[in-house]
Amino acid sequence: MSEPPIRAERLSRFYGDVIGLMDVTIDVPPGITGLLGKNGAGKSSFLRVAAGEIRPSQGHLTIFGTPPFANAAVHRRTGYAPEGDRFFPEARAGDFLVHLLRLSGYVRREARRRAAAALEEVGLPTVFRKRLAACSRGMRQRVKIASAMAHDPDLLLLDEPLSGLDPLARREAQDLIRRRAERGATVLVSSHVLHEVEHLTRNILLVNRGRIAAAGDVSEIRALLSRFPRRIRIECADPKRLGALLLAEEGLTALRFEEGALVAETDAADRVYAALPGLVAGHGIEVTGIESPDDRLETVYDLLVGGGAE
Amino acid sequence: MPVFEQGYRRYSGSRARRIARWWPIARTSFRVTMRWPFYAVLVLASFPLFQKIFEVYAAGAGAALFPGARIMFGFSDGLFYDLISRETFFTVLLLTVTGAGQIAEDLRSGALQIYFGKPIRQADYVIGKLAAAVFSALLVTLAPAIVLFAACAAFAPDFSFITGNPLLPLRILGYCGLVSLSLGSLVLALSSLARSGRSVALLFAGAYFLTMLLSRVLDRLFMDWRFAAVHIGKCLDAAGRSLFVDGPNPPAPTDLSLGMIASIFFLSVLLLSRRVSNAEVVS
Structure with missing residues (x-):
């Protein structure tokens, strides 16, 4: 089997007494992977080790089979957009990209062509000659994404790429990331805003206090949560009647009534879902909506990271 | 099929031919x-x-206007030694204002992370920075020397000055290279020690003028001319004199001066490689 794009084995990174990453062992598959975690969880540390900016304190991490630190061959195949701004303050957006592309090995003419194309791709075709210092935060964020993508890397490491973007730009950036993945690039994108990642991928890595709390498809992670009760919110015309019917179902642990809805808490959500159509149809209860708040990634995140899984 | 379940496909982007990576820097x-x-x-x-x-x-084409000039001046190697040794001071001045911040500002602004996130080696970065500093220095050493050479060719009464000095261009190049490379590497090494261009400028200029003072004091105190080699300006002066003029009074022993220059250069390169090669910038 071929080497995964990113492989970490017992990877730890310490900043003095502070733990950045602790004993992380993970394979990041091709495609888009979301790196989720709260601020200070270790997302940026993982991305910086993967980008070859910092060395692991213990263990090791490989990109396409080789360690990335001070490795030009890896940097040639990697595009990294860090969380903070890293620009030459006086530079113009286009010149900055041209300079980075020249460092990546492109001749001036090709670098200019690619810089213009990259700016166009992130929706900034007119800022080539605009000073970065005069650009808005959203513009600088998009220039940063362009700088990571302009040399067509095989691996994109994007640290909070959507922060500072307005909703429309965010949607465009998400489409852009998806397009890159469809063209064969592996994308590791970090965020602490969960719905941003939900829109990009279902393959996630959940980081907490420097450790991987969970990894895989959202549904797989949800399966890990079987020991936690799950909630089902049913909007209907007669919540109390439906509640009484549901009490007969096995695994129901709690019932709560809201305005025009009831919230059932259960250890066996599948049974409740299976029984619900029969109950509703058999007793003529009009149901206007069913949702499970625990199906949302936010809940998975809160349960795993917020102490539920510890 | 979801993207993450697809096999890994390498995107076939076109890559231009390899260029010298230090050049853009x-x-x-x-x-x-x-x-x-x-x-x-x-x-x-x-x-x-x-x-x-x-x-x-005055000594050549204008001799008719300045009759005594040919006695005072003349066409010799010494002209170039004199010019370049005087330009050494301006090289120090230029590197103080332009070279001091080269690496310090990169360290401060996090630009090193930008550079080392790209497929360049640490050597490319150091060579690129050194090339910029050396080129600046050559503008005040080699460029005037070339202009003077052209002036000599234009104003000399005949071409014997040029035909009689076949090695002169090499000597000029050697002296200018020595001045530019040693001072350029020194200012960059100091620049890699700090995050403020101003502090480095003060340190570089301060070190230059303090060692000049120190060499004079020690020379007078111990009546030993070897102490002159404490000052890099004197060392460069002595090296230049050995290249151009066979005068009896070099400012410092030539061997010692060349040794000092070589030591400064290698120590600077060593310091640069240590400071830059392990540039793991933790923000």
Whole structure:
């Protein structure tokens, strides 16, 4: 089997007494992977080790089979957009990209062509000659994404790429990331805003206090949560009647009534879902909506990271 | 099929031919230095050149206007030694205002992370920065020397000056290279020690003038001319004199001076490689 794009084995990174990453062992598959975690969880540390900016304190991490630190061959195949701004303050957006592309090995003419194309791709075709210092935060964020993508890397490491973007730009950036993945690039994108990642991928890595709390498809992670009760919110015309019917179902642990809805808490959500159509149809209860708040990634995140899984 | 379940496909983007990776760094670094202090030093550095051009003119084509000039001045290697050794001071001045911040500012602004996130080696970065500093220095050493050489060729009564000095261009190149490379590497090494260009500028200029003072004091105190080699300016002067003029009084022993210059260069390169090669910038 071929080497995964990113492989970490017992990877730890310490900043003095502070733990950045602790004993992380993970394979990041091709495609888009979301790196989720709260601020200070270790997302940026993982991305910086993967980008070859910092060395692991213990263990090791490989990109396409080789360690990335001070490795030009890896940097040639990697595009990294860090969380903070890293620009030459006086530079113009286009010149900055041209300079980075020249460092990546492109001749001036090709670098200019690619810089213009990259700016166009992130929706900034007119800022080539605009000073970065005069650009808005959203513009600088998009220039940063362009700088990571302009040399067509095989691996994109994007640290909070959507922060500072307005909703429309965010949607465009998400489409852009998806397009890159469809063209064969592996994308590791970090965020602490969960719905941003939900829109990009279902393959996630959940980081907490420097450790991987969970990894895989959202549904797989949800399966890990079987020991936690799950909630089902049913909007209907007669919540109390439906509640009484549901009490007969096995695994129901709690019932709560809201305005025009009831919230059932259960250890066996599948049974409740299976029984619900029969109950509703058999007793003529009009149901206007069913949702499970625990199906949302936010809940998975809160349960795993917020102490539920510890 | 979801994207993450697809097999890994390498995107076949076209890659241009390999170029010298240090070149974009050198070019950008040099462009950054081109602000008013740079031009001011260039203007100041042109005065010794104008003086030498006048001397050459007076001794050659303008001899009829200045009858005594041929006795005072003349066409010799010494002209170039004199010019370049005087330009050494302006090289220090230029590197103080333009070279001091080269690496310090990169360390401060996090630009090193930008560079080392790209497929360049640490050597490319150091060579690029050194090339920018050396090129700046050559503008006040080699460029005036070339202009003076052209003036000599234009104003000399015949071509014997040129035909009689076949090694002169090499000597000029050697002396200018020595001055530019040693001072350029020194200012960059100091620049890699700090995050503020101003502190480095003070340190570099301070070290230059303090060692000059120290060499004089020690020379007088111990009556030993070897102490002159404490000052890099004197060392360069002695090296230049050995290249151009066989005079009896070099300012410092030539062997010792060349040893000092070599030591400064290698120590600077060593320091640069240590400071830059392990550039793991933790923000």
